[in-house]
Amino acid sequence: MNMDFSTSLAKKAAQKKVDDAEPKPAETRPTPESAKPTTMEPAAATSPEIASRPRWDEVSVSQITAKMRAEDLHASFGSSEVIKGISLPIAEKLVTAIIGPSGCGKSTFLRCLNRMHEVVSGATAKGKVWLDQQDIYERDVDPVRVRGRVGMVFQKPNPFPTMSIRDNVLAGLRLNGVKLKDPDGQVESALRAVALWDEVKDRLAKAGTSLSGGQQQRLCIARALALEPEVLLMDEPCSALDPIATARVEELIHELREAYTIVIVTHNMQQAARVANFTAFFYLGQLIEYNRTQVIFTRPKEQRTEDYITGRFG
Amino acid sequence: MNLGAATYVRRKLTDRIVRSLCVLGTVIALIPLASVLYYVVSRGIGGINLDFFTELPKPVGESGGGMGNALVGTLKLVGLAGLFGIPPGVLAGIYLAEFGASKFGGAVRFAADVMSGVPSITVGIFVYSLVVVTTKQFSALAGGIALAILMLPMVTRTTEELLKLVPESLREAALGLGVPKWRATLRIMLRTALPGIAVGVMLSVARVAGETAPLLFTASNNSFWSTGVMDQEASLPVNIYTKAISPYEDWHRQAWAAALVLLMTLLILNVTARFLVRTRVRAR
Numbered sequence: 001m002n003m004d005f006s007t008s009l010a011k012k013a014a015q016k017k018v019d020d021a022e023p024k025p026a027e028t029r030p031t032p033e034s035a036k037p038t039t040m041e042p043a044a045a046t047s048p049e050i051a052s053r054p055r056w057d058e059v060s061v062s063q064i065t066a067k068m069r070a071e072d073l074h075a076s077f078g079s080s081e082v083i084k085g086i087s088l089p090i091a092e093k094l095v096t097a098i099i100g101p102s103g104c105g106k107s108t109f110l111r112c113l114n115r116m117h118e119v120v121s122g123a124t125a126k127g128k129v130w131l132d133q134q135d136i137y138e139r140d141v142d143p144v145r146v147r148g149r150v151g152m153v154f155q156k157p158n159p160f161p162t163m164s165i166r167d168n169v170l171a172g173l174r175l176n177g178v179k180l181k182d183p184d185g186q187v188e189s190a191l192r193a194v195a196l197w198d199e200v201k202d203r204l205a206k207a208g209t210s211l212s213g214g215q216q217q218r219l220c221i222a223r224a225l226a227l228e229p230e231v232l233l234m235d236e237p238c239s240a241l242d243p244i245a246t247a248r249v250e251e252l253i254h255e256l257r258e259a260y261t262i263v264i265v266t267h268n269m270q271q272a273a274r275v276a277n278f279t280a281f282f283y284l285g286q287l288i289e290y291n292r293t294q295v296i297f298t299r300p301k302e303q304r305t306e307d308y309i310t311g312r313f314g
Numbered sequence: 315m316n317l318g319a320a321t322y323v324r325r326k327l328t329d330r331i332v333r334s335l336c337v338l339g340t341v342i343a344l345i346p347l348a349s350v351l352y353y354v355v356s357r358g359i360g361g362i363n364l365d366f367f368t369e370l371p372k373p374v375g376e377s378g379g380g381m382g383n384a385l386v387g388t389l390k391l392v393g394l395a396g397l398f399g400i401p402p403g404v405l406a407g408i409y410l411a412e413f414g415a416s417k418f419g420g421a422v423r424f425a426a427d428v429m430s431g432v433p434s435i436t437v438g439i440f441v442y443s444l445v446v447v448t449t450k451q452f453s454a455l456a457g458g459i460a461l462a463i464l465m466l467p468m469v470t471r472t473t474e475e476l477l478k479l480v481p482e483s484l485r486e487a488a489l490g491l492g493v494p495k496w497r498a499t500l501r502i503m504l505r506t507a508l509p510g511i512a513v514g515v516m517l518s519v520a521r522v523a524g525e526t527a528p529l530l531f532t533a534s535n536n537s538f539w540s541t542g543v544m545d546q547e548a549s550l551p552v553n554i555y556t557k558a559i560s561p562y563e564d565w566h567r568q569a570w571a572a573a574l575v576l577l578m579t580l581l582i583l584n585v586t587a588r589f590l591v592r593t594r595v596r597a598r
Contacts, residue, residue, distance in 0.1 A: 114490070116486065116489065116490060119485075119486065119489055121415060144492050144493070144494050145492065146492075147489065147490055147491065147492035148491075148492030149492075151490065151491070152490035154483060154486060154487065154490070156483055158481070158483040158484055158486070158487040159487075160484060160487065160488075160502060160506070161484075161506060162505050162506050171488075171491065172491035172492065172493070175488060175491060175493040175497055175498070175501055175502075176491070176492060176493060220487070223487075223491065224490070224491065227491060227492065
């Protein structure tokens with residue numbers, strides 16, 4: 001799980017001399033068993049949902065089954081434009097990572113995907129973002145409903161301090177006025193989904209803020225999952241966590257992608273390599289390169305991508 | 315780096331001098347507080363007995379009697395003030411915290427700051443001309459309105475400041491869960507700030523409970539039990555004033571006792587509020 005992808009993939013690539021710089025469509029490409037990259041999660045390939053579609057690691061960017069799709073998206077704070085026309089498909093039930101130096105617009109882009117960007121005063125966005133067949137920036141779309149379908153996990157764990165662990169999990173449902181049929185069951189399944197149940201089952205009535213940072217972040221993920229969103233946006237979810245807590249959240253992302261479409265913004269390139277199927281590199285508000293993760297980290301097409309992932313800038 | 319022994323000796327000396335000046339200043343500041351407490355307690359304690367809390371004042375010449383009506387009156391006036399002052403104050407505070415970035419918000423904030431600096435007697439005159447003249451009588455209602463006007467800016471600003479202390483990340487968390495903004499404000503932001511706002515409200519209640527000037531020609535005074543809110547109403551501060559300027563020794567004693575009761579009530583309110591703040595902070 002924690003193996004270093006860039007090096008292991010680089011070795012494999014060198015051994016096989018497979019040129020993936022210009023990935024051809026899967027159907028036309030010969031795919032002998034030995035040529036298949038087998039480094040990523042075998043579970044992904046055996047999962048029924050994913051097995052029914054072409055394997056993601058054979059799919060080129062142009063063939064992505066998109067759950068969401070940004071089209072010429074621009075976003076500004078007042079007069080300064082921070083996203084300068086980005087088009088990007090988000091693969092369904094896979095993990096997409098967005099990397100790039102500070103201030104490149106990663107978080108802003110993420111917040112545009114569930115209309116959280118406009119919450120900040122003076123912030124505006126234009127362009128299209130498709131969620132299934134619906135452009136969420138169309139005038140008659142209620143941002144509140146979009147956010148119910150596209151959940152979000154923030155950089156700093158932010159459980160509600162006035163609520164217990166249990167109430168935090170149910171907060172999204174209760175605040176939306178959902179009648180709870182089986183609250184205990186919902187709490188348990190959401191907490192099990194984030195592997196927190198065993199740690200907190202005896203103190204569900206304690207304050208959510210009494211947990212450790214890593215537990216709080218998993219609680220926040222459970223809170224988002226309780227609403228059963230289709231897409232989960234994660235804005236540097238591990239930046240406030242220690243390496244052990246980070247590893248747990250990463251494991252969790254691996255498990256969640258069976259059921260959810262996940263977009264994760266991260267500063268940590270190893271993390272992107274570990275958890276993401278696709279990776280987008282942003283620079284100065286533009287999409288520089290977007291490809292399968294192992295391609296981005298082993299054979300980037302763009303010089304700027306290579307400079308960034310090798311630590312020459314950023 | 316070595317600045318020489320003389321420099322270090324001089325620095326230590328300066329440190330001592332400044333520190334002792336600070337201690338001296340603190341002692342000077344404490345003298346009035348301690349002596350007021352001591353004086354009021356020592357002069358007032360003699361007048362405290364059961365009658366003081368339950369009886370009506372006796373006419374001049376008769377000894378005994380109490381200030382039961384003034385105690386109830388103060389509670390009534392403060393209750394009315396809270397009724398008129400707290401809801402609009404809290405709502406205005408929410409408005410300022412949520413939408414206060416606008417020009418109008420700035421104007422409201424400025425007005426609230428100016429209002430909290432308005433001398434309380436001015437508010438008394440204002441309510442006199444507005445309520446007392448129109449209804450043609452002094453009343454508890456008028457007194458309550460005057461105190462409410464004094465409370466309003468305090469409650470507004472406290473609510474605003476405490477709401478602004480709630481981390482923005484909580485609002486984002488709620489909005490990110492698909493919660494409408496108004497509900498996020500009420501159920502998350504206001505709920506999180508509520509204990510602090512309650513303390514702020516308690517402190518503003520304590521402040522107006524001791525006000526005398528705005529009551530002089532609104533609620534005026536009353537030597538009997540009042541009924542309803544359209545009657546003249548006795549209150550502790552006004553009674554202290556009228557009894558203290560009277561020439562009768564017995565009334566002076568009662569004024570001191572009333573001062574003691576008022577002081578203790580406000581002290582208890584203040585200490586409770588501060589205690590609540592401290593336990594709340596520790597619970598975090």
